[in-house]
Amino acid sequence: AGGPWEECFEAAAQLALRAGQIIRKALSEEKRVSTKTSAADLVTETDHMVEALILQELQQRFPSHRFIAEEAAAAGAKCVLTPSPTWIVDPIDGTCNFVHRFPTVAVSIGFAVNQELEFGVIYHCTEERLYTGRRGRGAFCNGQRLRVSGETDLSKALVLTEIGPRRDPTTLKLFLSNMERLLRAGAHGVRVIGSSTLALCHLASGAADAYYQFGLHCWDLAAATVIIREAGGVVMDTSGGPLDLMSCRVVAAGTREMAVLIAQALQTINYGRDDER
Ligand code: IPD
Structure with missing residues (x-):
């Protein structure tokens, strides 16, 4: 040990x-x-x-x-x-x-x-x-x-997200339309609990199938990323590429298939980078 x-x-x-x-x-x-x-x-x-x-x-x-x-x-x-x-x-x-x-x-x-x-x-x-x-x-x-869910089908998924700090009309429109896209794709539900890290812990526990967010920060992601990966899940960039801790955006899921489906459904909300402020 x-x-x-x-x-x-x-x-x-x-x-x-x-x-x-x-x-x-x-x-x-x-x-x-x-x-x-x-x-x-x-x-x-x-x-x-x-x-x-x-x-x-x-x-x-x-x-x-x-x-x-x-x-x-x-x-x-x-x-x-x-x-x-x-x-x-x-x-x-x-x-x-x-x-x-x-x-x-x-x-x-x-x-x-x-x-x-x-x-x-x-x-x-x-x-x-x-x-x-x-x-x-x-x-x-x-x-x-902890063990993530094995769900691969977006139409059977419970999805978590967080709103992020901005409230300007363009950001809100994109935020709501991303949520609408997932609901139209048949997701069972979309939840906003007010804590990125605890939402990501629910994902790691298998209590939800996917998580995505624009506008979070490296301190919302760092600890949770290890927990999810060690619970068998995937954490990636919203482009479908590898996670970038400083990019202020993320998709995580119990399975790679689910993460890719979510990433494909999303429109980007550009929050800049933590390492460029
Ligand atoms: C925030 C919360 C919020 C999420 C933000 C986070 P804070 O963290 O997790 O739900 O939407 O992106 O930065 O400011 O309460 O530490």
């Missing part, structure tokens, strides 16, 4: 649980809310506090590592994935849910080395579910092995 990144993995799991406790407690309290890139892109003091807690602890323990984190990026830090060991952190995924006390909120911590994702930890704060995935070692939720 063990492996070279064991200590990092253990640190990530412990920190996710600690952060989750703070978030769970803060969920029912009064919050001070600010906006970032749009009126629907929210941040609270808890996002900042939890990110500082996670980064301080990791920086202290692993001083040579690099960090990409949501609120640091919002404050202007660059998102670049170098070959160095890099932590990719979303302190609260589902901030809008958090603000509204809608109990679908997560902490997400991913870790990459040589630009390859090594492990991911996502903690569902209110349901106290710890999702983990380690490259070559499987994906688990509270110790139970």
